[in-house]
Amino acid sequence: MARIEIENLTKKFGELAALDNVSISLEKGQIVGLLGPNGSGKTTLIKILNGLLTPTGGSAKINGMEPGVGTKKVVAYLPDRNALPDYMTTDQLMDLYGDFFADFNRLKAEAMVDDLGIDRKQQMKKMSKGTKEKLQLCLVMAREAEVYLLDEPIGGVDPATRDYILKTIISNYNEDAVVIISTHLIADIESVLDDVIFLKNGKVELHKSAEEIREETGESVDQLFREVFKC
């Protein structure tokens, strides 16, 4: 059974189809790039996999289950904006994650927080934008989940931190997990991807291994993206 099975998935907001008959099947043991320009449906797809939105038609399943209580145990989600109570300190947020998620590895979280120089006693609301993003990512990546859904994980952080984050993703990668990274900073992440999915106007434009793309086109994924989505 595929870890993630999406069949004929459609999501409409009024007349607008944010996702239009999308079918994607993902096996475990992969790092997948969900790539597309603004408004192509990336966040909508991730939100459906999280159970934050319900499909208009079709289905999205994780381990054969519709998104819900059962899947939230195994899905680690990094939203595209902060959803954590920002009056809490780093330590308190780690407590919170430990309470909520049985797969939260506190030691791992502490090690990442320290590596990135995040103050454990500081309230989240007093942190810079980049530091907030780093902290959220530490919390998410410290879970030993089966599915990681990372919505724009590297958008607001400096290049050195980007490298650290990618290394964290690689080191956390395990054969049982699927990691989905949505982003448009393709050049920065393409070397860590197995598969890439291009979304265009809510449809899957391309789903292929990154190495195949390089082999067949002689281009980087980033270059191909710029061609496919040329304005």
Next chain:
Amino acid sequence: MEWNFRNGIPIYTQIIDEMTMRIASGAYKPGDKVPAVRELAMDAGVNPNTMQRALAELERRGLVYSERTSGRFITNEESVLKDLREDLAKRYFDELTEKLGKIGMDQEDIRSAVGSWLDGLEK
């Protein structure tokens, strides 16, 4: 050691080239243990599956061998290493002569240019 990847070339072939160079140049010595896949992947900033694929190919070519429980090692076979260096040398000569050909040098020109260049080095 630094890893640099170029656009538009499969990463696993670039890893193979880099590892081959490290073996040929002695950065990895015969019998050295090859770091674990994940460690190498993190170091290079690439997908672990890609690194795995590259190491499997190096193994197929006989440049590394694996021992069931203890991991991968650089080959001790002198003949494999000798072939490897010869292959690389041939490749560099091919590249060189192709480039010199493009700027209009024929075989004779190249032969004498190489000779005088080597003489220059000796001084």
